[in-house]
Amino acid sequence: MEIVGVHHVSINVSDVDEALAFYVGVLGCPMRDDRPDFGFGGAWLDVGGQQVHLIEGRVPEARGQHFAIRVASLDDAVAELRIRGVDVSDPVAVGSSRQAFLDDPSGNAIELHEVGTGSR
Numbered sequence: 001m002e003i004v005g006v007h008h009v010s011i012n013v014s015d016v017d018e019a020l021a022f023y024v025g026v027l028g029c030p031m032r033d034d035r036p037d038f039g040f041g042g043a044w045l046d047v048g049g050q051q052v053h054l055i056e057g058r059v060p061e062a063r064g065q066h067f068a069i070r071v072a073s074l075d076d077a078v079a080e081l082r083i084r085g086v087d088v089s090d091p092v093a094v095g096s097s098r099q100a101f102l103d104d105p106s107g108n109a110i111e112l113h114e115v116g117t118g119s120r
Contacts, residue, residue: 008044008051009067013106016041016056022105023052026084027069059106066101066109074098074114088112 013019023029023045029052032044041056047069071077074091078100081088088102096116103109 006050008053010053010055011067011104011106011108012057012059013054013104013108014056014059015106016043016054018105019043019054023054026081026086059108062107062109064109066111068099068111068113070113070115072114074100074112077112 020031020043024031029045029047032046032051035042035044035053043054045052045054052067078088078091081102086102089100091098091100091114098114098116100112101109102112
Protein backbone atom coordinates (compact mmCIF):
# COMPACT_ATOMS: atom_id res chain seq x y z
CA MET A 1 0.00 0.00 0.00
CA GLU A 2 1.28 3.43 -0.91
CA ILE A 3 -0.23 6.16 1.26
CA VAL A 4 -0.24 9.48 -0.55
CA GLY A 5 -1.88 11.71 2.06
CA VAL A 6 -4.99 12.46 4.09
CA HIS A 7 -8.06 13.09 1.93
CA HIS A 8 -10.51 14.19 4.63
CA VAL A 9 -11.35 14.15 8.30
CA SER A 10 -14.97 13.71 9.44
CA ILE A 11 -16.20 15.27 12.66
CA ASN A 12 -19.57 15.25 14.35
CA VAL A 13 -21.23 18.59 15.02
CA SER A 14 -24.39 19.23 17.00
CA ASP A 15 -25.71 21.90 14.59
CA VAL A 16 -24.55 22.03 10.96
CA ASP A 17 -25.68 25.64 10.38
CA GLU A 18 -23.82 26.83 13.48
CA ALA A 19 -20.75 24.83 12.42
CA LEU A 20 -20.88 26.33 8.91
CA ALA A 21 -21.09 29.83 10.33
CA PHE A 22 -17.87 29.08 12.21
CA TYR A 23 -15.89 27.06 9.64
CA VAL A 24 -16.92 29.17 6.63
CA GLY A 25 -17.63 32.55 8.22
CA VAL A 26 -14.85 32.66 10.81
CA LEU A 27 -12.13 30.27 9.62
CA GLY A 28 -12.74 30.95 5.91
CA CYS A 29 -13.05 27.34 4.74
CA PRO A 30 -14.88 27.16 1.39
CA MET A 31 -17.94 24.89 1.34
CA ARG A 32 -18.00 22.22 -1.36
CA ASP A 33 -21.14 21.64 -3.43
CA ASP A 34 -20.50 17.99 -4.31
CA ARG A 35 -21.78 16.33 -1.10
CA PRO A 36 -24.36 13.65 -1.92
CA ASP A 37 -27.62 13.42 0.04
CA PHE A 38 -26.80 10.80 2.64
CA GLY A 39 -30.10 11.23 4.46
CA PHE A 40 -28.52 13.07 7.40
CA GLY A 41 -27.25 16.61 7.88
CA GLY A 42 -23.74 17.57 7.01
CA ALA A 43 -21.42 19.55 4.80
CA TRP A 44 -18.06 19.15 3.10
CA LEU A 45 -15.42 21.87 3.38
CA ASP A 46 -12.09 22.53 1.71
CA VAL A 47 -9.21 23.08 4.10
CA GLY A 48 -6.07 23.70 2.09
CA GLY A 49 -5.61 20.66 -0.15
CA GLN A 50 -7.71 18.41 2.10
CA GLN A 51 -11.30 18.33 3.30
CA VAL A 52 -13.22 18.39 6.58
CA HIS A 53 -16.59 16.65 6.51
CA LEU A 54 -19.15 17.84 9.05
CA ILE A 55 -21.66 15.23 10.15
CA GLU A 56 -24.69 16.24 12.20
CA GLY A 57 -24.77 13.93 15.21
CA ARG A 58 -23.77 13.39 18.80
CA VAL A 59 -20.37 14.91 19.50
CA PRO A 60 -18.12 12.48 21.42
CA GLU A 61 -16.67 13.40 24.78
CA ALA A 62 -13.39 15.29 24.49
CA ARG A 63 -10.48 12.97 25.23
CA GLY A 64 -7.70 14.72 23.37
CA GLN A 65 -8.94 14.04 19.83
CA HIS A 66 -8.44 16.93 17.43
CA PHE A 67 -7.39 17.75 13.91
CA ALA A 68 -4.76 20.28 12.90
CA ILE A 69 -4.99 23.07 10.37
CA ARG A 70 -1.64 24.21 9.02
CA VAL A 71 -1.30 28.00 8.94
CA ALA A 72 1.40 30.20 7.41
CA SER A 73 1.69 32.44 10.47
CA LEU A 74 0.40 31.23 13.83
CA ASP A 75 0.71 34.67 15.39
CA ASP A 76 -1.39 36.23 12.60
CA ALA A 77 -4.01 33.45 12.80
CA VAL A 78 -4.34 33.74 16.59
CA ALA A 79 -4.58 37.53 16.43
CA GLU A 80 -7.24 37.44 13.69
CA LEU A 81 -9.35 34.87 15.53
CA ARG A 82 -9.11 36.75 18.82
CA ILE A 83 -10.29 39.93 17.04
CA ARG A 84 -13.30 37.88 15.91
CA GLY A 85 -13.99 36.89 19.52
CA VAL A 86 -12.69 33.30 19.29
CA ASP A 87 -10.97 31.91 22.38
CA VAL A 88 -7.57 30.60 21.22
CA SER A 89 -4.76 29.34 23.43
CA ASP A 90 -1.42 31.08 23.40
CA PRO A 91 1.02 29.60 20.86
CA VAL A 92 3.53 27.09 22.23
CA ALA A 93 6.60 25.52 20.70
CA VAL A 94 6.53 21.83 19.81
CA GLY A 95 9.98 20.94 18.55
CA SER A 96 10.74 23.45 15.81
CA SER A 97 7.02 23.99 15.11
CA ARG A 98 4.37 25.96 17.04
CA GLN A 99 0.74 25.25 17.86
CA ALA A 100 -2.34 26.79 19.45
CA PHE A 101 -5.79 25.32 20.14
CA LEU A 102 -9.40 26.41 19.89
CA ASP A 103 -12.80 24.71 19.94
CA ASP A 104 -15.54 24.87 17.34
CA PRO A 105 -19.11 25.65 18.51
CA SER A 106 -19.76 21.91 19.12
CA GLY A 107 -16.67 21.56 21.32
CA ASN A 108 -14.41 19.85 18.77
CA ALA A 109 -10.76 20.76 19.36
CA ILE A 110 -8.84 22.28 16.46
CA GLU A 111 -5.09 22.74 16.45
CA LEU A 112 -3.56 25.61 14.49
CA HIS A 113 -0.10 24.45 13.43
CA GLU A 114 2.81 26.48 12.07
CA VAL A 115 5.48 24.21 10.66
CA GLY A 116 9.01 25.02 11.79
CA THR A 117 12.25 24.74 9.91
CA GLY A 118 13.04 21.13 9.11
CA SER A 119 9.49 19.93 9.90
CA ARG A 120 6.67 18.82 7.65
